[in-house]
Amino acid sequence: MTIELIKGDITTIKADAIVNAANSSLLGGGGVDGAIHRKGGKAILAACVAIRNKQGQCKTGNAVITTAGNLPAKYVIHTVGPVWTGESEQNSALLADCYRNSLILAIENDVKIIAFPNISTGIYHFPKDKAADIAINTVNNFAQKERIEKVIFVCFDEENYDLYLQRLGR
């Protein structure tokens, strides 16, 4: 598995799957979630509604997969990050679950190239440095990492990009 770092908008990435930082409702919101639904079109929301009708809300740390609609990617993997409520092992474990469960779902769907945004570091206020450590460590320690060809970390803001650059190098 190789790791790539990109600064930009995840909706433009032509990966097998892009990951969405969703909320438990799966019905859309602001931030990257808003951008994905806006640009991907209503097929994504329709697929999310179908999942909700079948299995209810998506718990924090879990992930579900849908079409990517009009986006260049094939699938969107929607995962629900933890809302930052202060330093706790639970918050860190839940954020790691997001990355791990997204990768498991990717493998189940034959995804080889997957792009992640910086889950929970926007509206959910998880500290960006801690979130970067968790994201990179979880991907690096993923048990089935040889089954994924490439993980792309897509940083939208300069601060996240710099934090990832420090950790991953050029």
Ligand code: AR6
């Ligand atoms: N491409 C890549 N990254 C982006 C983009 C984009 N187009 N837009 C924003 N980011 P956030 P959260 C970055 O707030 O903190 C929604 O309302 C952004 O700079 O999107 O997990 C959901 O419905 C930040 O670093 O997600 C939930 O209710 C990162 O994406 C809630 O927000 C995550 O920021 C989830 O909050």
